[in-house]
Amino acid sequence: MTFKAICSDVDGTLLNSDRDLSPRLKNLIQSLSPQIPVILASSRMPDAMRHLLTDLGRPFEPMVAYNGGLVLDEKGQILDSVTIPLELVKTIIDWTAKTEIHVSLFHGENWYESKEDYWSKREIQNTKVNPTWMKREEIMELWSRENLGAHKVMVMGDSNEISWLFGELHLHHGSDLHLYRSKDTYIEIAPRKISKATGLEVLLKAKFDFGIQEVIAFGDNYNDIDLLQKAGWGVAVANARPEVKAVANEITLHHKEDGVAETLERFFWQKKQSPEFLQGS
CATH class of the missing domain: 3.40.50.1000 (HAD superfamily/HAD-like)
Structure with missing residues (x-):
């Protein structure tokens, strides 16, 4: 063979x-x-x-x-x-607003982080890549101006909160999103069609x-x-x-x-x- x-x-x-x-x-x-x-x-x-x-x-x-x-x-x-449309990215972020869930945003060659914490430090160590530090609102404004979406949204946090978010996103947006729970503390979110x-x-x-x-x-x-x-x-x-x-x-x-x-x-x-x-x- x-x-x-x-x-x-x-x-x-x-x-x-x-x-x-x-x-x-x-x-x-x-x-x-x-x-x-x-x-x-x-x-x-x-x-x-x-x-x-x-x-x-x-x-x-x-x-x-x-x-x-x-x-x-x-x-x-x-x-x-192929990206997740900006409005759907904002919806994902809104779901996390009242939680301690960390949100990382990716487009093309850029990884965006709004705060330095356990999760961002862990990803830097694991991937040997440094993110672009930018406030969430500034990222959304940039993507809106340039008509961009997210190639990936990665959410990380307590396993119970992640389980809750997985269920909500699957229920309300399962036809548009792939939800990969690579660990019990992670969800990697991508467009459904890829x-x-x-x-x-x-x-x-x-x-x-x-x-x-x-x-x-x-x-x-x-x-x-x-x-x-x-x-x-x-x-x-x-x-x-x-x-x-x-x-x-x-x-x-x-x-x-x-x-x-x-x-x-x-x-x-x-x-x-x-x-x-x-x-x-």
Whole structure:
């Protein structure tokens, strides 16, 4: 079985227990033909993935950011952009007004924070990206002037308040929003009509001469289900949600045990010197 591209989720899949790339994985990727693209598909913003691609020795790769809401080619040019409309963003913020829930706003290359607290500091540490500090009202005014929406709204806080907000948003706006509860203290909110799979399909159609059936894909969470279902070979790490494992073709090792590297070695390591592999076939 030969694949022409690798597509992987980041957090809980590609990264190890130190939230970093293992030497084993980096060595493997750097040994592959450059004709085999390594495409990261994540809820992260672009800048939170670029340093990972650089560490993999692949600084100029396309990417699927914001769960498919923003698709960039290898030069950083936008291939597709789908956002949550500004009025709906304001509605989400209004729902949090009487709670202690922290709200982070994202558009394109920008991550906006209105206050420095436990949650913003944690995200800076986890993603190695610094936000733009701006008052909420100023962000809304800026987006209104420039006719922008949010590629992602991330809300974080007490698990009980997050459960309440998830229920309210699902009830009142479930037809317009994807609600990914990646942890019991987080909800990552994206436009309903996008997914990592739709983003990858846009990318493949625009830049490559093969389809999603010739891609091997890796994931662990609910927002990876569509990707693993549509890919030629969908791989769930051992720590994946049961629903993700149920749709996968294969279950590999835990992300802390280099599950992605384990599977890629089996598919590619023995083939890396063959003429067909070196040509990216």
